[in-house]
Amino acid sequence: MNITKKLKLIPVVSLCVFFLICIVSYFIQDIPEKTSYVYQNHEIIVHSWHDSFELFIGLIFLLVLIASLVSTVMLIIVKIKSGEKIAGKIFLTWGSVVLCYVIFGFSDIMLNGLWQKSDYFPECYEFTDGQHTIVIEEESFLLYGGGTIYQIDSNNNAFVIGNISTDDGGRNHGRYDIEWSDNGCEITYDYDNNRKATEKVKFK
16 A cells, blocks of 8 residues: 555544544533532633543544644655645545534534533622632623622632523623621622612522
8 A cells, every 4th residue: 555545544534533523422412511610810610521521532633633734744745756646635634624623513512512601701700708709700692691609618619609690791890799698698780770689699
């Protein structure tokens, strides 16, 4: 088998691997995430087994990309040495890369949904009474507005203790009136321009 025939195997193997990943994603998408949260650098970081699987897929795609680059260089060398036509082989190689990327994205959607946390442009605001610390994470997109209330422990682990919602994608930009107690707090915020809402939360 000459070198060009060997190089033609790269896009075939790449597509087979990513189709297999897509099938695996379909069958594991309903496995519970067991999500955990950490407050770092003024943002809430989400951890679950999805992260490890996405990293694995990303590394596989990186290997496909490197293999395709090496294949392209070798095909160019073959062209220089023997004058063999390589345009179709290069098109096949990079066409498979694009298709692998599409399958990568589809697998990610199956696991995490069409909309991910970053799509809602989250902003975090930290509050404390000296004994307890909470973080209110605001989100909005088009007409959706709301957020999540987290309690933060001494190790910066975050625990969901409540939610807020606003009208027409509004944000409070950290403007909250908080009444603290030993067991929880009451958070008052602007629901829209004319109304206020109060969320009562209990500490864990």
